Amino acid sequence: xxxxxxxxxxxxxxxxxxxxxxxxxxxxxxxxxxxxxxxxxxxxxxxxxxxxxxxxxxxxxxxxxxxxxxxxxxxxxxxxxxxxxxxxxxxxxxxxxxxxxxxxxxxxxxxxxxxxxxxxxxxxxxxxxxxxxxxxxxxxxxxxxxxxxxxxxxxxxxxxxxxxxxxxxxxxxxxxxxxxxxxx
Numbered sequence: 001x002x003x004x005x006x007x008x009x010x011x012x013x014x015x016x017x018x019x020x021x022x023x024x025x026x027x028x029x030x031x032x033x034x035x036x037x038x039x040x041x042x043x044x045x046x047x048x049x050x051x052x053x054x055x056x057x058x059x060x061x062x063x064x065x066x067x068x069x070x071x072x073x074x075x076x077x078x079x080x081x082x083x084x085x086x087x088x089x090x091x092x093x094x095x096x097x098x099x100x101x102x103x104x105x106x107x108x109x110x111x112x113x114x115x116x117x118x119x120x121x122x123x124x125x126x127x128x129x130x131x132x133x134x135x136x137x138x139x140x141x142x143x144x145x146x147x148x149x150x151x152x153x154x155x156x157x158x159x160x161x162x163x164x165x166x167x168x169x170x171x172x173x174x175x176x177x178x179x180x181x182x183x184x
Contacts, residue, residue: 034068035064035065035067035068035106035107035108062090062096064106065090065092065105065106065108065111066090068106068108068111069090069108069111069112069113070085070088070090070113071108072108072111072113073112073113073159075088075113076088076113077113077114077115077118078112078113078114078157078158078159079112079114079115079118079135079155079156079157080115080118080155082115087115087116088113088114088115088116089113089114089115089116089119090111090113091111091112091113091114091118091119091122091123092105092110092111093110093111093112093164093167093168093170093171094110094167094170094171094174095123095175098174107163107167109161109163109164109166109167110167112129112157112164117149118149121137121141121149121151122171123175124177125138125175125176125177126138126140126141126177127141127151127176128168128171128172128175128176129157129160129168129171130168130172131160131165131168131169132156133156133157133158133160134154134155134156135151135154135155135156135157136176137151138176138177138178138179139178139179140177140179
């Protein structure tokens with residue numbers, strides 16, 4: 001190991017090095033405060049006094065959030081692997097309106113990149129994700145809709161971070177509609 005280095009890594013080939021560098025670059029663009037810093041810089045001169053101005057600020061933030069999720073999830077649905085960015089939705093785990101700060105709204109760990117039908121079911125509480133990444137479907141969604149939405153087989157989210165898990169716990173408690181809950 002070179003003097004002063006804290007770690008060393010040996011890769012077998014150039015392709016492995018390329019993948020590692022690409023992954024490090026993607027992570028650097030999606031660090032939790034990167035979208036927030038871009039948002040603060042972009043909106044610093046915008047007033048936030050009228051409804052129209054607040055909508056512009058919100059739209060800017062949502063675009064930065066979506067771009068951060070596209071980078072973090074490599075442009076594919078976190079569950080299905082669908083790789084058509086134009087069809088994917090940047091889904092907040094804790095909804096935008098329920099977040100207390102812009103930092104929470106723009107945190108890439110408060111988001112999943114999802115296919116449209118999964119985004120709709122997730123937003124409405126018909127599905128959630130456990131700490132191991134397993135998709136849990138509400139008992140209130142019957143067999144026919146499950147089959148149409150292809151939710152009858154086990155699904156999973158890979159690449160969850162502990163920071164996702166905190167938001168997912170909030171989603172399970174406040175959004176997910178479990179059978180017998182007062183939200184059903």
